[in-house]
Amino acid sequence: MVSRQEQKEQRRLLILQSALDLFIRKGYGETKIADIAKAANMSMGLLFHYFESKEALYKVLIQIGSEKLKMEMSFPDTSPLTAFEILAQDIFQLISTNPFAAKMFVLMENAHHLEAMSTDIKEMLSEADKLMEKSIPLIEEGQQIGEIRQGNPEALAIAFWNALQGIAQYIALHPEAPRPDAQWIIAILKK
Amino acid sequence: MVSRQEQKEQRRLLILQSALDLFIRKGYGETKIADIAKAANMSMGLLFHYFESKEALYKVLIQIGSEKLKMEMSFPDTSPLTAFEILAQDIFQLISTNPFAAKMFVLMENAHHLEAMSTDIKEMLSEADKLMEKSIPLIEEGQQIGEIRQGNPEALAIAFWNALQGIAQYIALHPEAPRPDAQWIIAILKK
């Protein structure tokens, strides 16, 4: 038998997982507390015993996600194209092997567009933005040494990151589908 | 002065545009009738004079979108890689020059995930699915004649279409941002 403490933690985790899954499949607004409670096999009342509100629950997910992803995502200190290669490979690896992380990846992106969310949530999300901003000088450098194709560096960064985002979303939503290769995405940048 | 008839059509269009913009930026569930009415400078009451419900309004958008996109999207009858090139170019051209179409493109994709939508909506959306399915044999063919890189054809199709989707979404949401080149996306497939 499990202790009450463990029971409680398990339940809390179950709520988080159920909510995460629903949030990325249906969106925040279309996900009702009733849906989450049902997915986690409990009454709505009990859910509120664990989280004080729907927004608070959402906020906890964002927080977990931003911490988890912050760890994973940073440019390795190599030549520009290699840095993109390694990073893309790491991200693919992460979302391919860890469904929770894959869903988080999607949640973080979606959260972005959500206005009506308190400011502290938005601050947590700024990390991902920074990654794209930091890509631009790296791309310029790569273009100068001939590793990365010519073209507007910002447009290249947009292409790379949003392609990655689109594919990650698909993987998160279709865990059983065959996985693209990180190299294929790198081809967007490669000369 | 405009006739009543024209006035009415303009207003109807304004509602559709406002709703489309909000739906893709916030999602269906988070977009309130009040938001749409405000964006279109009218009372909620009047909005219901034009559309009998929020879902009906959404449905009209999906219908317009599925008709518009059906026209644009089909594989030209050439060698496989060229077919992808032309199609990607057409889509990029469409979403780059026509903000309404770009938003539609995003709406159609999002609509997909929305359960709780009546069946007739889902039928309208099947076209886009077919496009990905139809890609697979084309990719296999391209691999045989050495135009397209090796790898799981379904995974390649997933990579290509979702990369395109991710980028299209960004363009729709950031109309002023620099535009990636369709060729860059083709690089995902090219040998």
Place this chain on the structure above:
DNA sequence: ATTTACGTTGAATATTATTTCAATGAATAT
């Protein structure tokens, strides 16, 4: 065994969103 703490439920309440409607006035028709 009894008590205490607290996890759990379902129903009650509060809040928010959608939809209806009676009343107003402006454009069109007569």
Place this chain on the structure above:
DNA sequence: ATATTCATTGAAATAATATTCAACGTAAAT
């Protein structure tokens, strides 16, 4: 000019959703 139609509004009714709470039961503590 007058009547008629119909676009428009704001407020009221309805419906959906989130949140609270009193009551119950089970596990832990004494």
